[in-house]
Amino acid sequence: xxxxxxxxxxxxxxxxxxxxxxxxxxxxxxxxxxxxxxxxxxxxxxxxxxxxxxxxxxxxxxxxxxxxxxxxxxxxxxxxxxxxxxxxxxxxxxxxxxxxxxxxxxxxxxxxxxxxxxxxxxxxxxxxxxxxxxxxxxxxxxx
Amino acid sequence: xxxxxxxxxxxxxxxxxxxxxxxxxxxxxxxxxxxxxxxxxxxxxxxxxxxxxxxxxxxxxxxxxxxxxxxxxxxxxxxxxxxxxxxxxxxxxxxxxxxxxxxxxxxxxxxxxxxxxxxxxxxxxxxxxxxxxxxxxxxxxxxxxxxxxxxxxxxxxxxxxxxxxxxxxxxxxxxxxxxxxxxxxxxxxxxxxxxxxxxxxxxxxxxxxxxxxxxxxxxxxxxxxxxxxxxxxxxxxxxxxxxxxxxxxxxxxxxxxxxxxxxxxxxxxxxxxxxxxxxxxxxxxxxxxxxxxxxxxxxxxxxxxxxxxxxxxxxxxxxxx
Ligand code: SF4
Numbered sequence: 001x002x003x004x005x006x007x008x009x010x011x012x013x014x015x016x017x018x019x020x021x022x023x024x025x026x027x028x029x030x031x032x033x034x035x036x037x038x039x040x041x042x043x044x045x046x047x048x049x050x051x052x053x054x055x056x057x058x059x060x061x062x063x064x065x066x067x068x069x070x071x072x073x074x075x076x077x078x079x080x081x082x083x084x085x086x087x088x089x090x091x092x093x094x095x096x097x098x099x100x101x102x103x104x105x106x107x108x109x110x111x112x113x114x115x116x117x118x119x120x121x122x123x124x125x126x127x128x129x130x131x132x133x134x135x136x137x138x139x140x141x142x143x
Numbered sequence: 144x145x146x147x148x149x150x151x152x153x154x155x156x157x158x159x160x161x162x163x164x165x166x167x168x169x170x171x172x173x174x175x176x177x178x179x180x181x182x183x184x185x186x187x188x189x190x191x192x193x194x195x196x197x198x199x200x201x202x203x204x205x206x207x208x209x210x211x212x213x214x215x216x217x218x219x220x221x222x223x224x225x226x227x228x229x230x231x232x233x234x235x236x237x238x239x240x241x242x243x244x245x246x247x248x249x250x251x252x253x254x255x256x257x258x259x260x261x262x263x264x265x266x267x268x269x270x271x272x273x274x275x276x277x278x279x280x281x282x283x284x285x286x287x288x289x290x291x292x293x294x295x296x297x298x299x300x301x302x303x304x305x306x307x308x309x310x311x312x313x314x315x316x317x318x319x320x321x322x323x324x325x326x327x328x329x330x331x332x333x334x335x336x337x338x339x340x341x342x343x344x345x346x347x348x349x350x351x352x353x354x355x356x357x358x359x360x361x362x363x364x365x366x367x368x369x370x371x372x373x374x375x376x377x378x379x380x381x382x383x384x385x386x387x388x389x390x391x392x393x394x395x396x397x398x399x400x401x402x403x404x405x406x407x408x409x410x411x412x413x414x415x416x417x418x419x420x421x422x423x424x425x426x427x428x429x430x431x432x433x434x435x436x437x438x439x440x441x442x443x444x445x446x447x448x449x450x451x452x453x454x455x456x457x458x459x460x461x462x463x464x
Contacts, residue, residue, distance in 0.1 A: 005197060005201060008193075008194055008197045008198075009194065009197050009198035009201050010198075011191075011194045011198075012191065012194040012195045012197075012198040038184070040179070040184035040185055040186070042175075042179060042184065042185075042186055042187050043179075043184070043185040043186060043187060044187075045187050045188075045191055045194060045195075049365070050364030050365050050369075051364045051365050051368075051369045051370075053205055053369065053370055053371060053372040053376075054365075054371075054372060054376060056198070056202075078205060079205075080202045080203035080204065080205045080372045080373060081202070081203045082201075082202070082203075143198075143201055
């Protein structure tokens, strides 16, 4: 029974986007390219939702600047379990072009468990969708 | 005794309960699919809403620290139960009689405002500023679309009442019966403005895109349902899908209840088909082809066009009778 529910439930991952101080390049790729009709993520059952309380898969962009750190952690706590984190761009991995800046507290996986990394500056929409598919696979095991 | 058994059956299995939930969720799924096709993408499968519900029941429930707990928990239940009761009032010609009571149209009118009230209670109890904004917008929205709805209902009631020798008939099953005997109101030119007014009322009541001001996703992040997660959210989703069944079913009962022959199943399918066509016209196409408008614009729009259309119908009916 649990297996069956798992199998059904994995087809409905809802996405939520956190901007942890990105330069907006990744956000443009993510929100306006990967989610427009052309690259239709809805066929995977995904839905972009505005509220963190509805989310299953969290997409984080940006290097986690000192200013937004507290807020991002709080937002992350508000997302109900089970959840999967996807880090988009090279910024969350290493800081990217902002590396060694005094304003950066990242990389993100110091504070938040990251499950999938989608590198690129910014990554291609296809890569982002691939990352989401990867995340769905991980999410299934947690349900 | 058998009456009680029938009542329970009505509430839990056939027109209410199980059937209505499946029916509503399927309509929602088809709506999403058609919307996707209209935007030239593949879209989710038609059973996507079922999957969403299953998933939501498996999620953790997060409750804000400052929320008013009882009100926060009870609000989705209130809306869901209200809609469940409303479904049993909708007659499906040739399939289900509806409740043969004198004023079920008025009861339905009250029940129809329950989802909005549930959203208001939920939004204000969640103690989130976005919820509060959503709550106030929901209230204005309700005030604006309720007036044309009321006039349309009164018009239909008077039309049927005057034709049968009384003044007004506030019984849905009598209205349906009248149309079965004398032809559907859809083909009566005096009722066309009222029908148009009702078609405009539907997207407002369902809160789809040009009128999704109370839950504006990109602006106040879904307003009243912002703080809900897990089962609470699932109940709100169920409530919306049931509301769709109620509103579409009401439109069909008021204007075009004519069944196709005697067969139970065929009539049911015919009802489904009518719901589908109505939904595509008044919800799917509208929501894929427009952008959101402002609150004051929506308010003015509802007070101007549907109200005037409904009033024209009312005056014509009175002149005829
Ligand atoms: S990875 Fe590149 S595009 Fe993305 S936020 Fe960092 S600098 Fe901007």
